[in-house]
Amino acid sequence: MIPFTVIGGFLGAGKTTLLNRLLAAAAGRRFAVLVNDFGALDIDGRLVAAHGGDTVALANGCLCCTIGDSLIETLLKLLERPERFDHIVVEASGVADPARIADIAVLEPQLERDGVIVVVDAAEVQARAADRRVGDTVLRQIKAADLLVLNKIDLADEPALVHDWLSARAPAPILEARQAEVPIDLLFGLDRRGAAGGKVDEGFRSWSYAWSDPVGRAALMAMLSDTKDVLRAKGIVRFADAPDRRSIVHMVGRRIDVSDGGPWIDDESRLVLLGPKPVLGSLERE
């Protein structure tokens, strides 16, 4: 199954900037990125391997597609292509509800719903939210987020107030950023090499846990949802109420999915957490 991420947010929030960062940092992983308009992407001409009308193949193995009239048709066509991708990312239109787009991955067996990341313009969001024509659209997007990127924080007059305003309206954890500069692995997960644990990157850390006894489901869920600054988690867990099964735990921001991964065959439960550095230090003590 291919992880599927939706990037939502109003026009001008910084979705494209974020995608540009993703494409630049994608080393080793093949991302397929579906966007509304190529023109806005900052694709280095020297890195283009092939240009095919509504797709651009990059030398690093990534592919960009324009969405055209139907996102779902474009996406299913992408899944029919011979090459396999490690991760599919969709740029939602500026007025779309990104959670509805993420529903595709719930229904389509080839996809695994990853996160709904909503990018918010710290300098503009309050004015947008108060606009009688688009306010409800902006708030709907914010509420749909699993993870919020509060972008352009440097341009906000009172960053702390915007942060509080946003957290009062949205249940998702908030990651502040300038020019959409966020740790890419934190948003899109670690690649296979990174999953070994203990990896340190600028501004975030991953931490892996392993233990042998079955764990209480409610206790683990509570721990994951209470520690607001754990932004991602992935693992195979043996729950006390299902000791014969592998339970796959997948968390992005506020959303935790648990799916069944077949009979328990492992020696121990393993869980990798990702989040800002200092917080994870205290988690370790717990």
Place this chain on the structure above:
Amino acid sequence: MSTIVYAARRIVTMNPNNPFATHVAVRDGRILGAGTLETLRGWGRFDLDERFKDKVILPGFVEGHSHAYEGGVWKFPYVGFFERTSPDGRRSPGLKSIDEVVAALRAYEKTMPKDGSTLFAWGFDPIYFTGRRMNLGDLDKVSTERPVLVLHSNFHVLNANTPVFGKANISRHTNVHGIVKDEKGEPTGELQENTAKYLAYKAVGIELSSLLSDEPATWGFARVAQLSGVTTATDLHNTLPDSTVAAYETATGSPDFPLRLLPAFAALAMAPDEGIVRLTGLMKKNSERLRYGLVKIVTDGSIQGLSARMRWPGYYDGTPNGVWNIGPDEIDKVLLAYHRAGFQVHIHTNGDEASEVAIESVERALAAAPRWDHRHTLQHAQMADAGQFRRMKALGMCANLFANHIFYWGDIHYARTMGPERAERMDACGTALATGVPFAIHCDAPVTPIGPLFTAWCAANRLTASGRVLGAAEKISVADALRAITLGAAYTLKLDEELGSIDVGKRADLAILGDDPLTVAPEKLKDVPVWGTMVGGRIFEAPKS
């Protein structure tokens, strides 16, 4: 260079200098003249054709807002509440309960090969049913072997049976928007969002968009239009993939094709700079019966689908405001690009906030790139008020109003979506006339059946399905309504110099009727029989039902 003079009981020309005639002369597919036999003699030799001598002739009707899908849906059984006529003139009766729908589907299922293929039906319209909604069990009575899908008349909601849900992996554990569940958490069989619907179609191997827009579908559209006296019709939102372009070109290339087809390019299908190149290329294929050049932007959803963008105070029943299909800033960008490139843009706006945004967007486009006679047209503009019509007039805009909505959904708008006051002024033909906004009226087929005389009846009588008069002050005269379905609609398509009236030099496109719409009682207008049409001088008799 032969000339044929057709005699008629009466000819209503829409030419104010010569409003009525008894004879029309046709040469080379064009109108040579209309008048009496005496006034036409001066053109020289002619053959007199008297087959229409007891018929009444009007300019061929122009349907300014329809979709060619209307021709494709008839490949599948119709299960709607109201009687409807297929392209071959067969009448499908209205089905008045869930049981009647199930019985009709069971009968149809028995005619299908026993190969597990999918049964797809359309037009299901439960809004006048009382009691429960249709569920999985109902459609399982049709078959538990083959997938059964029933699309509602709003083209938004889909009902399915258990085999469909099995193939699409939909169960009580599927947490996706638009999969309707009962109080116990079990899916009811109803799918209300595009994602769930699309994947259900895919799971059972139905490719609806290509099935509905191939060459046979294009022919079906022309025939169903012809049955109602239409000689020119738009296909008012199409991404125009190569397969559709090929189907349109082949179908319209036949001289037997009884329609002038005007596809409108779906502007959001690609970035405007690419779209302009694509559309300019397509226009090189333009012929007498196929005309590219229209552009369509869809801004909001539908009122009855609860997705229209409304101004304060919003939905009457408190439903939250609808959704933008494209945001106000993006509308500006797309509109300005096509406006600058010289195209006429048709903007879908159902709710009054959508109309407001579109009007202001046109205003900004005109300030940025002044242009005369652009005729940008609001399509539907169902909730536009007098102030918005005055702004449209000032900006040189047109409106194409969805008069059929008054009959089909007027009762719902009155009771639930708009409330009495706004429902009474919906699709405000009277205000359009009073403010001088050039306007047409339309059916949006296949959402409602194509039939301009019915649409004109709606505008003149404003009766709902339950028989309520909705907004008597917005009624227009039969003469004005007939103008709206001929010259008025042609004006909104920039074809009024070529089509829309019976006048020297115009195309010989005629609607041939069994009675006189100007002398029958206004409430009988919809019952005036259509004998057939003439398109470019060729006669197309409608099949008899």
